Amino acid sequence: MDLFAELAAAVGAEHVLTEPDLLAGYESDWTGRFTGRALAVVRPADRDEVAAVLRACAAEGVGVVPQGGNTGLVGGGVPRGGEVVLSTARLTALGEVDRVSGQVTAGAGVRLADLRAHAAATGLDFGVDIAARDSATVGGMVATNAGGLRVVRWGPMRDQVVGVEAVLSDGRVVGSLSGLEKDSTGYDLARGLVGSEGTLAVVTAVRLRLVPALPHRAAALLGLPSTAAAVAAVGALRGPLLSAVEVCYADGVALVREHRGLPAPLPRDCPVYLLVEYAGEHDPTDELGAALAAVPDLVDTALAVDGTARRRLWAYREGHTEAVNALGVPVKLDVAVPPARAAVFETAVRAAVSAAAPGARLVLFGHLAEGNFHVNVVGAPDERAVSDAVLRAVAAEGGSISAEHGVGVAKAPWLHLTRTAAERDLYAAVKRAWDPSGILNPGVLIPR
Numbered sequence: 469m470d471l472f473a474e475l476a477a478a479v480g481a482e483h484v485l486t487e488p489d490l491l492a493g494y495e496s497d498w499t500g501r502f503t504g505r506a507l508a509v510v511r512p513a514d515r516d517e518v519a520a521v522l523r524a525c526a527a528e529g530v531g532v533v534p535q536g537g538n539t540g541l542v543g544g545g546v547p548r549g550g551e552v553v554l555s556t557a558r559l560t561a562l563g564e565v566d567r568v569s570g571q572v573t574a575g576a577g578v579r580l581a582d583l584r585a586h587a588a589a590t591g592l593d594f595g596v597d598i599a600a601r602d603s604a605t606v607g608g609m610v611a612t613n614a615g616g617l618r619v620v621r622w623g624p625m626r627d628q629v630v631g632v633e634a635v636l637s638d639g640r641v642v643g644s645l646s647g648l649e650k651d652s653t654g655y656d657l658a659r660g661l662v663g664s665e666g667t668l669a670v671v672t673a674v675r676l677r678l679v680p681a682l683p684h685r686a687a688a689l690l691g692l693p694s695t696a697a698a699v700a701a702v703g704a705l706r707g708p709l710l711s712a713v714e715v716c717y718a719d720g721v722a723l724v725r726e727h728r729g730l731p732a733p734l735p736r737d738c739p740v741y742l743l744v745e746y747a748g749e750h751d752p753t754d755e756l757g758a759a760l761a762a763v764p765d766l767v768d769t770a771l772a773v774d775g776t777a778r779r780r781l782w783a784y785r786e787g788h789t790e791a792v793n794a795l796g797v798p799v800k801l802d803v804a805v806p807p808a809r810a811a812v813f814e815t816a817v818r819a820a821v822s823a824a825a826p827g828a829r830l831v832l833f834g835h836l837a838e839g840n841f842h843v844n845v846v847g848a849p850d851e852r853a854v855s856d857a858v859l860r861a862v863a864a865e866g867g868s869i870s871a872e873h874g875v876g877v878a879k880a881p882w883l884h885l886t887r888t889a890a891e892r893d894l895y896a897a898v899k900r901a902w903d904p905s906g907i908l909n910p911g912v913l914i915p916r
Contacts, residue, residue, distance in 0.1 A: 471525070522907075573675050579605055620838065667909045667912055805867035
């Protein structure tokens, strides 16, 4: 029996795609920066079908690229040349919310928006929120340790995972979905899969921790003179109600205004804007107001309490990605530095991009409480030179070349900047232990 026949026997012939027009949507990421060629796309419906697919591919020595919502930005979820794409689109089972433990089991293909709606129906919420919530899937978020807008309150994806079910490259199943909060029986294999980018096993389901659904919110947009002032503001605003801290700059806000036709966000134009949100069981407006009074160097501010006003403020921050993409396909680099070094890094990265790509357009924004910047460069004639300049600036400040998007193939050549030779040797050893045949996401994170 040939590979295509085995795949059809495993998942049904209608879920083995081989026609070029059907493959196209799986062979390119949403930015258009990363493309490749797939041997086939396979869409298993459950764990056992995933295991059968992996056994068949392992027997033929064919690489497998797991793919969720295909919202990744580092080329980690698209084929490079001749692999089978294993789509998790049909792994959408959502278990009943366990109110006692505050947990729920979700299939790897469950979309974030659906997970949050499922939790909300029982008065709970999920701690991670990202802009691609309508497309991003649970499995992909586990694979990249997604962070997003609320890490300052609830932590990244790693902090939400209490169990993982996954299939090794030879078809064996590992992990548990029991959701035990206390389990000291050796290595934490489930947590080991968080951030592994599909290189160790294919995640089929995840046991997730839920958080309270906080009914009351208040937001403020702060105008500040510098990144250093914004960092100081974060210190003044920290507290139990702080749920989001987003930074953007005058040039980015001007771009969003032009793209969306928005008015000026504040009476006075400011070099730096900080969007802050408080959330709680009661109206947090008074607490937010008191915190704002303690912010030094505040140039201007706008406070929003009702939903409409808050969405209006959020538009200036969440409109950045859309506005940048309208300029052209950007070089997108997701990085992090210690928050105390954020101001130094902002100056350094602007200089680095200017030197590497004179005339290119740089737009910065991000999650300042974690020192997480999204560096967007449009019009760079040499993408590699820009990436090299930015990532070296990150390393110089003791940062990470990937805060929440993963390493993928895009950043693998620069992993040595922030991971020692000993650490990279351990990565390779872990990869060999989990995937001896090397068929899972070849070239991602670990060089071929």
